Amino acid sequence: MKNKKFLFYTGLVIILLVFSTIYRVKFYKSYSDDKAQLPPELKDKTIIRLWMKKSIISPTRSYQIEKFNNENKDNIHIIFSEYKEDYYNALRTTLASGYGPDIFEYGYTTLIKNNQIADLNSLGLDLKDVDKTSVISYKDMPIGVKLMENNAKLIWNKDLLKKAGLDPNKGPTTWEELIDYSMKIKKAFPEVTPFAFSIKEYEDMKTVIGQPSISKGSIYSTFWDYKKGEYNFNYAKDILNIYNKLYSSSLIDEDFDKKSKNQLRSEFYRGEIAMMISTFEDKGYFSNILPLSFETGIKDIIQVDGENKNKYYYTQNLNFLVVNSESIKDEKKKEGIKKVYEFLLSEEVNREILETRNALPVNLKNKSVKNDIYKEYNETANYHNETYDPTLFLSRNSRQEINVVLEAIKGSRSVDSAIEELNKEYKNYYNFAIEKEDFDFKYYIEK
CATH class of the missing domain: 3.40.190.10 (Periplasmic binding protein-like II)
Known part of the structure; x- marks a missing residue:
């Protein structure tokens, strides 16, 4: 009797997992840049899917992306998604199914081992205002740039x-x-x-x-x-x-x-x-x-x-953005990814984040805020990036x-x-x- 119950519940769990995976794939596919799946107003735009982990700055980030979508002149539209506990599972499921995000926060080491992360050199990013020690490299290949940090x-x-x-x-x-x-x-x-x-x-x-x-x-x-x-x-x-x-x-x-x-x-x-x-x-x-x-x-x-x-x-070495290696195979999308990535690194965007007092953008040279409270948290002159640290890999x-x-x-x-x-x-x-x-x-x- 016990064996029958065990087999029943095991079978039920397997069925639920299968349906969950199918649902996830369908759900993420509906938010891909498949023209048949998009609302009419987005069908002529270059769609960039951006994934991030949910955080205290999530509301600010959502407004910034809404502003980008309304104001950019390059016919680019960002579909922004945030995840909490299910972030890593969502990444694994969608990347395996071919409907993964184009830009996303780094997740786990097998992404690199499976060649799922693009070489940032191939994008031709404008990094002249970025602290070079904020660039994360796997061996000699730059794979991401830090956005936020902690002290x-x-x-x-x-x-x-x-x-x-x-x-x-x-x-x-x-x-x-x-x-x-x-x-x-x-x-x-x-x-x-x-x-x-x-x-x-x-x-x-x-x-x-x-x-x-x-x-x-x-x-x-x-x-x-x-x-x-x-x-x-x-x-x-x-x-x-x-x-x-x-x-x-x-x-x-x-x-x-x-x-x-x-x-x-x-x-x-x-x-x-x-x-x-x-x-x-x-x-x-x-x-x-x-x-x-x-x-x-x-x-x-x-x-x-x-x-x-x-x-x-700084202590938050995992907080950086990477690019899906599959996404850059399309030249139009590749150019869109470049524009969105540069937008996320821009002075204006990161200044707004700093002024919320909720996060510390690492690439701002001036980290002071007018009428600040607890301004000592912003004092980072003695802080550096762990440029040669292999631990995250x-x-x-x-x-x-x-x-x-x-x-x-x-x-x-x-x-x-x-x-x-x-x-x-x-x-x-x-x-x-x-x-x-x-x-x-x-x-x-x-x-």
């Missing part, structure tokens, strides 16, 4: 620091001082969490573990040594020991690893967190969604002692890396054993890339 800041509640007898305007300048501040805050306000950070996603690893460690040597926030051409997590030892001390002293919340960024924002807003590692994303929330009722200190995240003080890297288990780090912070394993494990894991990724995927790391060493 790492330390923020603090000035009111709480002042009431705890601390300098509210300076904030801690070293990790040792941050520990001292945390102890004094805990003594004055037992119900307040002295220090907090999010570490649920891979980007959090780069922000929380990588950024403080960059000053120790020639590494990126991924711990890729861009001069030696190897991963080296030995540089993480200091910051992991610091976090372990904070955690063992109850200066970090016991369940810190279970809290989302929105939970931490809410707790900071309510005055329940005194100091917190923050990124530009938080600026939008504290400016528009959760306006803070107290004065806030903001500065670049504290680094451990080292030779490269005040040098930081590697097959990795990010969840495993985070778990190892959490074990070291919580003390269920030693910091030394965690570092040994991370070095071992990344050596395996490195070897797998060479042996199984024909990856050449020589392109990712700074000359």
Whole structure:
């Protein structure tokens, strides 16, 4: 009886998956540039299908594209689609069926291995005003240009620091001082969490573990040594020991690893967190969604002692646009893709995005905004792109890396054993890339 039920439900799931795939293909085909599928007013236009992940700037992006469609003189029309959880599945389904988008946010490494991403050189893009380090290359082939980025800041509640007898305007300048501040805050306000950070996603690893460690040597926030051409997590030892001390002293919340960024924002807003590692994303929330009722200190995240003080890297390496290699086979469409891509990189478009305070366009030279609030988030003079980082092209288990780090912070394993494990894991990724995927790391060493 159990076997019959199992076979029944298995068959039902398979049928649903088949129908879902058929529906997806039909749905995406209806939004392709097949003239028979388009409304009459679009049949004479060059259709460019643009896909992006849903984000806090989605409404602004939609208005910008609507404006482009109404005003451009090149007879181009952008069909804009946004996705949340189903973005990667939608990409796989539509690209496999031949109805994929023309321009889209990067998704996963097999796109390159399957030759589904075009060489940007073939488009002849005008990149004279673009920071060349924002161009993402696979080996020597440029495949995309970053649009938005994130930086790492330390923020603090000035009111709480002042009431705890601390300098509210300076904030801690070293990790040792941050520990001292945390102890004094805990003594004055037992119900307040002295220090907090999010570490649920891979980007959090780069922000929380990588950024403080960059000053120790020639590494990126991924711990890729861009001069030696190897991963080296030995540089993480200091910051992991610091976090372990904070955690063992109850200066970090016991369940810190279970809290989302929105939970931490809410707790900071309510005055329940005194100091917190923050990124530009938080600026939008504290400016528009959760306006803070107290004065806030903001500065670049504290680094451990080292030779490269005040040098930081942006943390959002996956946020760039690529072009479908099938789409550029048609010369008319190829020209349309070029115009749309240049539109998305333009000064006007990115200035509008910056002024929302919700995202940080990386290619704007002047990142200041009139009458700005929390303007310290916009200070990026010390920030650079991780130009020679191969990590985004590697097959990795990010969840495993985070778990190892959490074990070291919580003390269920030693910091030394965690570092040994991370070095071992990344050596395996490195070897797998060479042996199984024909990856050449020589392109990712700074000359």
